[in-house]
Amino acid sequence: MAEGKMLEEKLFSKHLNEEMEVIIYLPPQYSPLYKYPLFIVQDGKDYIRFGKMPKLVDELTQTNEIQKSVFAFLPYKTVEDRRRKYHPDGDQNEAYIRFLADELVPFLENLFPSFQMAGSRFLMGDSLGASVSLKACLEYPYTFGNAILHSPFVNDDLLNMTQNAKPGSLKLFHIVGDQENEVETTAHTVDNFLEPNQKLNQVVTEKGFEATFQLFQGGHRWTYWQPFLKPSLTYMLPTNTFDLESMSS
Template sequence: MAEGKMLEEKLFSKHLNEEMDIIIYLPPEYSPLYKYPLFIVQDGKDYVSFGKLPKYVDELTNQNQIQKAIFICLPYKTVEDRRKKYHPDGEQNEAYMRFLAHELVPYLEDAYPSFQMARSRFLMGDSLGASVSLKAALKYPFTFGNAILHSPFVNDELLDLVSKANPASLKVFHIVGDAETEVETTDNKVANFLEPNEKLHALIEQKGFESEFHLFNGGHRWKYWQPFIKTSLTFMLPTHTFDLESMGV
């Protein structure tokens, strides 16, 4: 089986005033002569280690079940750093989203061949990483057109952004567990994730977003999210997604 290639890079962010680590996954038989969708993944090392993302992407690509894509995995430095950047109320949340839209995307599109359209750019994350992925996609609809959400933290701000969004601008894959009623959060509190996620799902359906939703049996853990990695990729990246002839490329 042909395997993708992993690269490690660094990018200094003016918005965050710090150097950001970036893990790049290039698909099997990558060539700079072709264009690729871009998948930006929060909690990057977790998706590589616990989610087995490279393994599943290799498998699905080799079986021609998904289109070849470039995955950009963004690891967090500490739990505190993660909360500052990912939480909707985090002190660096707005700056982090500006980094994604105004620094990371231009950097990637200068370095790698891509379609340079919102619908060819994807954001992905779990828990708070899913929250910032959804929020960034809603606040920058001309930059990001897709969001994969594994048990996101959902608050009123996110629900309000969804209620005001153009459903044609965003495709969503969304999962949550039926046992996520008492989730320990990074600020040492306990929160009900299930109820707000059910509200989010109902709103997404009501608004008419293109979406897929799964309520799984389990809690707020990687052992429950991991089985849905392949499901999310085949939904988001079917091989006909970016037909060059229909796009006039």
């Protein structure tokens, strides 16, 4: 089986005033003559290590179950750093979202040919990584049009932002576990993830977003998220979603 290529890049963020690491996956038979959808993945090393994403994407690409895409995996430096950037109330949350939209997207699209439209850009993450992915889509609907949410932390602000969003601007893949009513967080609290996620799904359904939601049997662990990576990718990026037109056309 042909394998994609992994690259490591760094860029300095003016919004965050720090250097950011980006691990990039290019699909098998990648060619700069064609345009590709772009996935930006929070919790990047977790998706590589626990989710086994590169191997899965190789398999799904080879079996023609998803379209060839470029993936950018964003690692977090520490648990505290992750919370500051990903949590809706984190002191770097807004700066991090500006980094995603204003700095990372142009950086990646300067390196790799893409369709340069919201519908061909995807954000994904788990827990707080899913929260910041959803919030970025809601704040920058003309930049990001899709989000894969694995058990996101959902607060009232995110619910209100979703309630006020335009339904046609966002496509969602959303899961949460039936045992996530008592989740031990990195802030050493025990939070109910289940009920707010059900409320989020209710808002999404009432608003008429293009979305799929599943309540799985399990808790707030990669053991339960990993099996949903394949359906999340095939739902978001079935083959022939985009025409991989030649850059010279």
